[in-house]
Amino acid sequence: MDGGGRYLQPMTAYPAGFVVARSAPGQRGAGAAPFKKPSRITRFFGSSRSVRRRSASVPLERRLPRFLGTGLALGFFGAVVGFGLWQGGHIDGFVREYGEPHHALARAVGLGLDQVTISGISQMTEKEVLAAAGINSKLSLAFLDVNDLRERLERVPMVKTATVRKLYPNELVITLTEREAHGVWQNNGELFVIAADGTVIDLMQDERYLDLPFVVGEGANTRSKEYLALLGAAGPLKGRIRAGTLVAGRRWTLKMDNGMDVRLPELGAADALARLVKLENEQKILEKDVLAIDLRMADRVVVRLTEEAALARAEALKKKPMRGKGVDT
Known part of the structure; x- marks a missing residue:
């Protein structure tokens, strides 16, 4: 302890029998033991002791994601409301009127199916193509499965090949190759x-x-x-x-x-x-x-x-x- 009441040595405690070698102030030169660089894991993440110290010092509410409680509350109330609508039969009426909820939501944000362009047909009519693909006004472009639409169309005997593409925000392009009737x-x-x-x-x-x-x-x-x-x-x-x-x-x-x-x-x-x-x-x-x-x-x-x-x-x-x-x- 110096004259100001400060310790000249670290106050770290070591287990009994543990030998600590300290170099004298004058031995830090050429004859001193080489300095050991910290490992890569230590440089990036720090020692386990420092991690424990930092974790213990951060309050729990600061370690949790922001708005976690709000999200959980909204999810809970949404589940309750959805269950109530389902039990009361209101969801079936909504689906009949507006289509599936996810399609209705996509249409509300501007991703509806407003235009269908069909090319390559001479024997079939556009109504027959739309009916075979199962396309109607209650669907949305965002949640349409183009592979499913293509498979549906190619199951039609008149259709040889079909190509379906999405053009955002609201157009679907269907290109067909028909089998020729002889x-x-x-x-x-x-x-x-x-x-x-x-x-x-x-x-x-x-x-x-x-x-x-x-x-x-x-x-x-x-x-x-x-x-x-x-x-x-x-x-x-x-x-x-x-x-x-x-x-x-x-x-x-x-x-x-x-x-x-x-x-x-x-x-x-x-x-x-x-x-x-x-x-x-x-x-x-x-x-x-x-x-x-x-x-x-x-x-x-x-x-x-x-x-x-x-x-x-x-x-x-x-x-x-x-x-x-x-x-x-």
Whole structure:
């Protein structure tokens, strides 16, 4: 202790038996022990003793996050109010009127779904696209899942690929690639729109596809290319063919615009159509009272007359004199 009542040495207490080596004031030179630098952890975080001292000196209310109590109170009261609304059935009414709460909140801050831009459609309508994607005015752009929308759209048979993008603050862009409709297939009394490979795209529910090639019968959808080839071979009669029926999975029967059936052979159908074109040019056979024309035999043409034509022919045959005994020839 000096004259002023101060201690010349630190007052740190050490356990019994602990030896402390202190260098003399004159030994701090070259002969003194090298000074040990504090470790990196000590430099950054301080010693555990200093941390304990600082923690003990900071009051508890200063160590807690600011506004923690206010947040907890608001959360508690919000939970109570939400539970009360749910128990009283008010949330269901709110959802019916304004949509899900998170969507309603996003719309309130300007992130609603105000515009939907759809491109790449020619067979589908915009209403069909929106219905397939499940898009309505109660949704918000912020909480829309574009991957979910894309998967919904690609589940539509008419859609080949779909791309969905968000343009903040309130626009959704949908780009579709449609499967091309190449024909209409009738099977078991139902009509289907089919692609070029025969894949069923959708049920035929309107008149948009009436001008497409029309095939009938089991398996006719997968052989629609054969029917298209027959239409090409028909030449000037192509416009008068209304449908092709696949019979027993082997051959085609064509339905003409006047209701007449043209039965084609299993092999050589194109040649049979060439004969039909010649008969029409020379004899106008499609204008006669004929129900069906059978071209399955290469050396002859068999026709089935209408009921009226058959009766008229029978009467004419009765009046015609027959060759035989007692008949003057």
